[in-house]
Amino acid sequence: MTQLVDSPPRASFRRAVIVLTLLAFGLRMIDIEARGIWWDESLSLFRARQSIPYILSNRIDIGETLTVDQHPPLYFLLLHGVIRLMGERDLALRFPSVLFATALVPLLYAMGSRLRNRRVGLLAALWGAISPFYLWYAQEARMYTMVTALGLAATYLLWRTFQGPNRRLSGLGFGITAAAALATHYFAVLILAVQAMMAVFLWRQHRAELSTSSTSSPTERPTLRRWMAEHPRVLRGGLPAAVILLSATGFVGNHIARLIRSHAAGRVYVPLHDMLIDALNAFSLGLTVSFRNMWPLELIFLALFGLGLWWAWRHPHREERHRQSIRAARGAAMMLLPGYFLVPILAFWLYSHYAPVYMGSRYIIMSSPAFYLGMSLGLDALWSRRRWVAGLLIAVLVAGMGYSTARYFTHEHYEAKEDHRSSALYVMANERPGDVILLTAPESIFAFRHYYRGQLDI
Template identity: 50%
Template sequence: MTQTPIADRAKPGVQRAFSPATSRGARILLIALVLLSFGLRMWQIEAKSIWWDESLSLYRAQKSVPYILSNRIDFPGSSTTDLHPPLYFLLLHYLTDLSGERDLVLRLPSVAFATLIVPLLYALGRRLRGVRAGMLAALFGALSPFYLWYAQEVRMYTMVTALGLASVYCLWRAFTEQKWSWALGFGLAASAAMTTQYLFGLIIVCEVPLAFFLWSRPSTLSRGANSAQPQQRMKWIWGAAVLLVVLPILVYQALGIALWPQAGRWYVSPGIMVRDALNSFSLGLSVDLQQVWFLDIVFALVFVVGVLSIWQNPPRLTIQGDRKALFRGRGIGLTLLVGYIFIPIVGMWLYSLLSPLYMGSRYVIMCSPAFYLGLGVGIDALAGRRRSLGWLAGAVLVASMSMSIYRYFYHERYRTKEDYRSAAQFIVANERVGDAILVTAPENMTAFMHYYAGELPVGGMPPVSLAEKLDADELARQMAEWVHPYDRVWLVHCRTQHSDPDNLVTRWLDDHAMLLERKAFPSYGSPVTLSAYMPRSPIQGQTSAGVEAIGTFGDRLSLLDYAVRYKDFDDVVRGFSAREARDSMEPIESAGAIEPGKVVSAIFHWRPERELGNYKVSLRLVDSEGTSWAQRDRLPYMYYPTAQWPVGAQIYHEADLPIPLGTPPGLYHLQCWIYEADTGRSFSFQEFAGGQQDSFLDLGPLVVGEVQAGFPVDAFLPDGVQKTRLATVFGGDIELFAFHLTPSSAEPGEVLGLDLYWRARRAISRDYQVVINWEDERGTVWHTATYSPLGVDYPTSRWQAGAMLRGVLRVQVPEAALPGTHRIHLLIYAPNEEEFLWLRRGPIPWWGRDLSLAEITVQ
């Protein structure tokens, strides 16, 4: 490719690099690549929960500025020095102060710096070889799965990479253009990179020979050099001065890392480092090396072609083309492509001989720009010899990177790194009065608390120094003291190799408490395991047959007593006893209302009258029409089935039922059903006091409070519902998020369940009705029925702006329905105005008036 010199407007004798000009089309293409890079890095940026490494960044960002500058990390009983200097954490500190701690906010700096790498690759590649090579390097940087991985991580790796590349670019221009501003830019960028990650010092080592080859000498300058030139060359001292102020302090701090505990670090050979770097730079971390090694070889070959091309055709910095200029050009090219990668790796290996340091390819990410520059030059060289060969090689590389990107977003293995979010959400959805949370180990607390939005007390165990030998007896005493006040303890367990390598906390709970349930959340990193324990035995001693009971299920299981408890809107513990409920089935004034989204629990005291089978207990929330709004069926104890309960013993059992978000306010009743787990056969409840017998036990009335707005839509919509793909709004007032109709096949007279998930777009002053039209196979509407939008007495005129409500309609298949397929349509009717509301779908303001929901097969 022909190279065109930049117009030289400097004084005579000032050196200029030969660099092709960027055309308008190239600028547009570069902007497109930058936007592509930004879009990829922002796509699903909050899909993966933060993991332990990211939580360290959040932990430091949450502290005060003096604390961040101290570089300390303090866990209960432990104080350590962080492996990374403070600049990134200061940036994160001020950003979170302004914008909060959402995952999007936390990851935004990583995205910004990963995007900045793209134009820097182009600028440096253009000077190294030409516009096409620079554009190709920018393309590979934009598509890099490695950059994507760390752009969506709350760590400093993309920041140090971008700042390092910026320092190299400024160094190039400082020496080739002899401007103090570029020299100062180099000093600032290098200092910022060094205060972002200590390992950047290895890049500075690489920049020393690069500066040597970039340094202009009188014999290599164009004719007309004069005595003023040495004065021009001294302008680089501005940058060196800035760097020298920062460097000694940071080198001293970096050497102190050798004294840091070596848990999780071990010696790694330079060969493994090179292998990790090649695979990560090529295809990132979302592939299996054993399956894609041949693609890594393709990337390596293209890179080698780029290095050979630079040797044969090095960058030109002067007008003259003598041997010294050739030597300098080759030195620049090889330092930038080969030294940029291998000098830091060798330096890291030498340091590891003193103290193990390498902990994965993220430690060499700062070297990666050289690889993409080499790929760009390699493809450019291949295209220069044979265009089709260059296109083919480039297509293979792009396709390989795209495959890795797809796996990163959609392969189950890479769905998340450590799933604290799911663990926290599961607890929030199931926590009840008397619960507490224990996190192992304390260093995992920040990651868990970032997602936990509940109200339970949270503690960390064991509170000891990292990598220090645990005193098992002392830990046992602390554990017994900690769990004693609570009825149920949730244990969040993940990566305990630092604080509890022998899992003493989990083992103590397994030995001294009853395991109620255990749920694992798999991930790419360490799996998060959530366990629930009851600190006391459920057997509360033997009772005589003469002890008065409330009633019995099937003459098998007597109920001695029960109580219902929950928290109201003010987080005050409310509830009622069996006596209060049996005396009156009207709402109990002292009980208060429960908020949708919270959990109501029922505490039972059972007595087996004879040997039992395997039974399940079902708690149900029903309205006055008998419609079920919530139901949870479970074994009383997963690992202590009713078949093992001793006859005559008093058994303690607590069942719970989450009240779904969107449940309309009103009066409901809490029911208890008991049935055989294997057959589903239920037992009727015989009440002793009044002799009343029913299929269930009515535990008492429960008032659900006024619906509160502000919860996320994902929490509102359960799994299995059919979402409306476009915004579905009736009359500008009511939006339908989703629906669920079951069953899809029925006989005439059978009742279908239709769940509707609504949101009030604004405060509604009118009362609306839902109209269901039945349409036959010929398209004729042959039956119409009218319902309340929620199926209960809570008219739309009471809906507040933003309120999200769930409706449960009991739709009866008309007796006159003929066998065949029928389609159900939904409309909203305003009876006072005697009109149907217009339906807006997505961008279409007047879609019609009816929404086609589903097909029903009538048998």
């Protein structure tokens, strides 16, 4: 197994991860109620207010108009419980997003450590902690940080199912978290597809390692039937849990296609290169800067990601003794890094030829952990040869992310997406008996009512 040179003790890394996790939580909580909720968030509030059967129906009734939400119910069920404990203030609505965005920090550390070493894990945790992209969606009452965290947790547990202790428990955990991700956002199926391909390589690597072990006999070499027999909890726990949750959310391919077609009105085809630029801009410096203005710095992020891919290919994590094991280890790494990053983007692009579906980088936020892991692997490669170069690049990238974060908190353009709170306060301050409130956009009624405490009918 690859060893670290002059590696600090494990406890030092754990303390650093705790500090980064607290930093992430603190950043995500700054001015969390400064911006009022906008239309998308008001839909989350509307669904969370309803009864559990209504939430499971995926309905959104706006006046006499009956619609079907394109998102499955798990996030709204969670928010349903939160607002009953904490009330409906903006902090309560956004708190689940904060928690899942914060959970990405230790998850990135765990996945990076599993992929290569603790230094890679710590670097990935650093990017997750200060990511302007994660900050943006941590302060939004939507399911995007939740599905990203669940997808990464499922990937980590899948890896542990083949390469770690407590494999049966890890397999059970994978089944549950993968199903939960799908019950949070339908597009998590794209990550599940990557995980399925990853599992093939992890299985082949596991089999090759045992086949070349000095303690294994031909009769002990693993087969798929033997592995399934040795992991009954995966079959009796994880897989049934996945089937039940998927059935409950109506998760079938035709259902997804129908939803996409029904919501495609008004959307336009987005070329592949625009999607890739969106991903690079969002995952690196976030949504408060444009690629056109910051492309030299963003290309450094991309170069480090590319270096990480090369490093993963040339230097597999384990010192394999069998050619099949080396190939399998490389395949698993390629599925985790470029596969996890690119497959969702390519899927959106291909399907957009049939029905436009892409609506911005939030649709591909699930791919972001692979980008941070690849970057960290590239920095690890530099660190082992030119520490001063790696240290300088880390400082530059941290400064770039800090600049974007400062713009998020201070630039007037990002004060609010839709300022329903100010509208409600203005009406409350100036209303008179006999006045009437008319909302020309019916979909805005939920957000306006959230802030309006006046005496007039809406």
